[in-house]
Amino acid sequence: MKTRNRERGCRAGAALVLAGTGLLAPGCAVGPGYQRPSAPLPSREAAAPPEGWKTARPQDDVLRGAWWEMFGDPKLSALERQIEVSNQNIAQAEAQYRIARAAARGLRADFFPMVRAGGAVTRSGGAGRGGSSSSGTATAYELSGDLSYEVDLWGRVRRSVEAGVANAQASAADHENVRLSIRAELASDYFQLRGIDAQLELLETSIAAYEKALQLTINRHDQGVVSGVDVAQAQTQLESTRAQATELKISRAQLEHAIAVLIGKPPQDFSLERAPLAGAPPTIPEVVASELLERRPDIAGDERRVAAANAQIGVAQAAYFPTVSLTASGGYIGSQIAHLISLPNRFWSIGASLLETLFAGGKRRAAVEQARASYDVTVAVYRQGVLNAFQEVEDNLTAMSLLGEEAEQQGAAADAARRSLSIAENRYQGGITTYLEVVTAQTTALAAERALVNLQTRQMTTSVTLIKALGGGWREADLPSGWTVLSHAPTPPPAAEKTRSE
Secondary structure, X not given: OHHHHHHHHHHHHHHHHHOOOHHHOOOOOOOOOOOOOOOOOXXXXXXXXXXXXXXXXXXXXXXXXXXXXXXXXXXXXXXXXXXXXXXXXXXXXXXXXXXXHHHHHHHHHHHOOEEEEEEEEEEEEEEOHHHOOOEEEEXXXXXXXEEEEEEOOOOHHHHHHHHHHHHHHHHHHHHHHHHHXXXXXXXXXXXXXXXXXXXXXXXXXXXXXXXXXXXXXXXHHHOOOOOHXXXXXXXXXXXXXXXXXXXXXXXXHHHHHHHHHHOOOOHHHOXXXXXXXXXXXXXXXXXXXXXXXXXXHHHHHHHHHHHHHHHHHXXXXXXXXXXXXXXXXXXXXXXXXXXXXXXXXXXEEEEEEEEOOOOOOOHHHHHHXXXXXXXXXXXXXXXXHHHHHHHHHHHHHHHHHHHHHHHHHHHHHHHHHHHHHHHHHHHHHOOOOOHHHHHHHHHHHXXXXXXXXXXXXXXXXXXXHHHHHOOOOOOHHHOOOHHHHHOOOOOOOOHHHXXXXX
């Protein structure tokens, strides 16, 4: 209803223009006013939705700034600092944002008149006037300028600029989302690599123990105490464990190469010294669902695209109204360049024009329908993005909770497996059992130890994924303002680089 009233008012303005007083009529922007689309909130919050965005709580500052420093790993922090200046995906996203800013400034230029100036020299000749046989040549010099201006009575330019600003803000959100994703990917790869280092240390310790066990078995075989079967089983266990270590080294090299690419270095020129996985996952503050919408740069980007699509509806609807233009021109024209700029050679003109499309075969209606459908697409993308964000947060919160419990259980299992191995080794050395029991106990103990390391690695990578799902401390307020987008100031530094003290 509000849109129809606005259009009626604009049509009344058109009538005033046609009556000769349209240039004095107030401008209006056709098209629907923008309202943020509703988002599907969980039922526990839908009963009492907040007004606008919820105010941040004090513990939210834990995620502000360099969130990777929460893990207390200096090597990880050093790698993260190299991403901003070296990663080409981030450089590409930043360039895309600059393109969007320039496009918005180009649309804003339509608010101002276009002024042009030029000069010309023309030499002409031909038969005389009235059929006379006389002929001659003449030279004309011209120095002129003109001004043209489209009066934005119906808000076409305003809606275009509104869409341009929203698109630039969406591009800024995309830039931040790329930065967050790459930083999270680096942290995840780093902890996976450290988990492999811990497993390699475990395997190498086991290999050393298996070598001693193999030598003991060979000695017992030489003494005629055991058969060659025991020696073969010990040899098999040792070589199998060596093969597992070699396989892990392949995975470690691949992760090392991935980290090198993320920080913009050739894999051949990058290496990380081995170090076992250390530390525990940091405490991450919980965020209620309604607050999540202002924290995720991908959701903010989708919402800004909704705003841009909404403004494009107004641009399409403005085609139904006449175009009002003001023009002015003036200058000097004469046959002698020395006396060109003089009063007799002066000319000027000023005027206004109105152009209305009376019939376009349904093209304008199709454009409006297309704009409305595009708006509906962006709304659907936005709402689906919100649902996906809730799922990511819930998945990782659940995983973090259960992984801690599972790690305790697996730790108990590893302790039991080590005790079982010790008993089996003592029984074998006492001649009570065969080496098969030792092999079985060794396999079980090693598998339990590796499973515990895997769980500890998953705890670290899941905490990284949870931080990413929560937006990494980013806020919608960090988006550039309309003034920033339209200004010629340099691109401001990303908000995520602010320190916690700020």
